[in-house]
Amino acid sequence: MPSAFDLVSAHADNPSAFLALNSGNEFFLDERHDGVCAFRPARRHLLQLGGPFAAPGDRAGLLDAFLERAASGRRRVIAVQLQADDAQLYASRGFTVNQMGASYAVDLTRFTLRGSPFVRLRNKISRARRAGVEVAEVDPTDASDASDASGELDLLDREWLREKGKRTKELRFLVGERGGAEEKRQRVFTGTVDGRIVGYVSYSPAFGSRPGRLHDLSRRRADAPPGTMELINSTAIERITAEGDKWLHFGFTPFVGLDPALEVPGASGTVARVLRFLGEHGERVYPAAAQLDYKEKWAPHVVLPEYIAFQGRVTPGALWRLGRETNAI
Structure with missing residues (x-):
């Protein structure tokens, strides 16, 4: 059976995909699909990084199988650092999806x-x-x-x-x-x-x-x-x-490069306002401005929007759990 690294390196098209292999993460595999989902249990949620890393024809099926796994344990999925194609896929599964920031290359x-x-x-x-x-x-x-x-x-x-x-x-x-x-x-x-x-x-x-x-x-x-x-x-x-x-x-910097034109249908206006507020006033949460200044001095050729997705509607509990699990709060 291929390792998580083998599957991520073969299928990921996400600049931060290597972070999915961090210590403490778990991996979901399904024998019907060529790919892997990386996640971390977080009380009543599963915190997923980067979407399904899978062959093109298996991405949707692997995500559906992962969501079934979460539902069987009465858990909801929060997915972070999604790429634009991922954002559309998760929105089609009933997730509330918002742009969270951008990555630079x-x-x-x-x-x-x-x-x-x-x-x-x-x-x-x-x-x-x-x-x-x-x-x-x-x-x-x-x-x-x-x-x-x-x-x-x-x-x-x-x-x-x-x-x-x-x-x-x-x-x-x-x-x-x-x-x-x-x-x-x-x-x-x-x-x-x-x-x-x-x-x-x-x-x-x-x-x-x-x-x-x-x-x-x-x-x-x-x-x-x-x-x-x-x-x-x-x-x-x-x-x-x-x-x-x-x-x-x-890599990814949260709260920067936010653009209403890049949002997917069904994005939460409340989440968008919170993220914009953090971009303007959230230096104590994350030094986004300083990081952006460092990255822009290298004149990046590509800026990619990245997204966060909440299964169903966004709740205060989901936001709190995300902040706690990432040590942002």
Whole structure:
């Protein structure tokens, strides 16, 4: 029987599909259909990521089988980070579907840092180099240096979260992870000053019509020189482009790129208003503006709307459960 990774990598056309393989997720398979649904139980709900990852002729059937599974346990499905085709499919099954944000991608075959639009970005990269930042790829699965690198990255993670404030919790389910069963498929680039890691970015596989890498977790110390993250990412871009990757995805950012013209029939006006409010005033929930600023400085070639779908009508209980399970509240 194919593994969850085999099915996701074969069928997913979602830049964040690798997140479906995170630790703690469960997988629904049906012998009648070639595909998999990734989900996480959440009290009276099943929280699904990315829709049915299945062969084109099996997507609808697999979703219907998954919904039957949920109904047999008296649970309702909440699906997040759906692509536009998924949104239409879920709406046809009676879901309330709303645009939740957008994802951003750079075509590496066309990418360049030359020209006046990138003057500020080039200056930040040069500033980091002058400050002594050195970039290297580390392999936490390599026993020869894994313990030192992983330990320092773990420490950086804790410092990064502590700097966000006492009440801040790290998001889960909607973001990637270091470690886990598929760690060997990830790549980690670090920035160091005098041998001390001051920042890192992890890159996960991206599948489908725009294959390449997903700019996943990124962390920096408060005292990291300006331009550290930009230098790390530009170095990674050079490496993965030389190795043949075609796309770099910057992943999903909630509450941004919202456009009434992109909503599907039956979208909830209340949910749309809440999401727009969070986009304008929700920095304590999620730093969407800062993330968007970082992503846009790389001049993405493609912006994809992403959706959230609630089975039936949207209830306060469903919104609360979504917030709790993702650590957004």
